Amino acid sequence: MDLKDRKRTTRQRLFRSFCCAWAGLTLVVRHEQNMKFHLLAAAAAVICGFVFSIPLFHWMILVVIIGGMLALEVMNTAVERVVDMITEDYHPAAEKAKDIAAAAVLVYSAAAVVIGILIFYEPVMSRLFS
Ligand SMILES: Nc1ncnc2c1ncn2[C@@H]1O[C@H](COP(=O)(O)OP(=O)(O)OP(=O)(O)O)[C@@H](O)[C@H]1O
Structure with a gap:
């Protein structure tokens, strides 16, 4: 300070x-192109939440997942920027650092997709076959 x-x-x-x-x-x-994609996916999930009138508990899960996803993308970008500040040349350590940060986003995205299926499978099916 x-x-x-x-x-x-x-x-x-x-x-x-x-x-x-x-x-x-x-x-x-x-x-960040990826952030735009995450925001689009988040908007789609929120619209689906309203369309299928999901319960409050599912809204809470959705908020945590969306918030976590966006926060993780922000952290991934921060890692990329720090690595770029340290070296602009090719470096195996830089490659590993960026790949590992991107892996965190990938893991969370996979979990988000699974949770999305768990939340929307039942309401979508009942809307389709009712
Ligand atoms: N200095 C470097 N040395 C070695 N490999 C690198 C370096 N910079 C980037 N890479 C490799 O290129 C990949 C993409 O890096 P880049 O900085 O372009 O991220 P990005 O494509 O913008 O990522 P995102 O799509 O998440 O924003 C990294 O995951 C890494 O494998």
Whole structure:
């Protein structure tokens, strides 16, 4: 913490932290293709939630899954940026770091798909065959 930061009140520091986090989020949304895809998938899940009138508990699961997915994509982008800052040349360690960060997103995406099926299978089937 520098001298300028120490002079700030707690509320000012909190507000500044929020502004930095917001700037990071808008950066990822604007520049990352994968984030746009995740947002589209999240919007589709929310629309399906309304269409099939899923219960409150399922909404809660959906919110956790969507929030986790977006947060993980943000962290993946942060890892990519840090690696790019360290080296722009090909480096096996850079490759491993980026691949491992991407693997975290892949694992969570697979879990999200399974949960999506568990939530929507029954309402979709009953709508189709009723
Ligand atoms: N400096 C590097 N050295 C070695 N391999 C790299 C390096 N940078 C990227 N790679 C390889 O290329 C892949 C894609 O890296 P890149 O930085 O382009 O991410 P990206 O395609 O933008 O990822 P995402 O689609 O998640 O945003 C990495 O997973 C890694 O395998």
